[in-house]
Amino acid sequence: MSKSISDNDQIKQGLYIVPTPIGNLADITFRAVEVLKKSEYILCEDTRVSKNLLNKYEIKAKLISNHKFNETKNLLKIVNLLKEGKLISLISDAGTPGVSDPGAILVKKCVEENIDIIPLPGASAVTTAISASGFSEQYFFYGFFPEKEKILKEEFRNLSGLNACIIFFCSPKKINKFIPLIKKNFIDREILICREMSKFYEEYIRCTISELRLFDKTLKGELTIVISEKKDNKKTLNYLDESDKINISKMINKLSIKEITNLFSQNKKIPKKIIYNYCLKLKNEK
16 A cells, blocks of 8 residues: 555655646545645745645645746756755646646756656646546647747647647637638648636637638637547448449458458558448459
């Protein structure tokens, strides 16, 4: 039976990467709460947001504001605290730190300084959205798209060549800007727009991209968008053409009907029954 942190007098010193709920404050692990309670310092993206969670679980650690505008400035101070043996946790406003959130710069510096990094599993908008999509389990996560129009168009063109699900984050104010680009580059795919996941007003909008329309009013809450993998556009044929028949007649005395049926059904979108019946006809004629 594995021990929880509370079973040990001390826990390993280092930087803890602690995921926090993406909406519902109940979606935090027991281990995450234990680590935060034992932390001497907690690095927060926005202390005002983090206090809602920390107060709920009676976590009293000292908070340090650590966001994209000051994380480089804070770097030396935090690294020195870690070298002194302080137990520090890194959290973001929602989800896993360092994934489209502040934290990557600090983690990289800790790696360079041989400081232990202990990542905890937990809440993630990416995995939550992909699990609800019903699309391929192979996916590519982009994050937030760049602001510049030229780069944005180029990125969409590049992503359209991937035969995998594509996941990205989007501000509700920008979704109508992206829709024309989505329709132009991914027209043969499906889309899932996830809004306010795990919150009271959570919503999942599903449609084909050809059906996707601009929104009449601004949506509320951050959006996680999942675009499906490419669809197989090969049409199923309900007949054998003359070249197929010639090739089958050449094989009929060399391979079994089952082998010919499997071979042709894999290489061409022709139902096995049609291939099998034609092979049977050839056999009977002989």
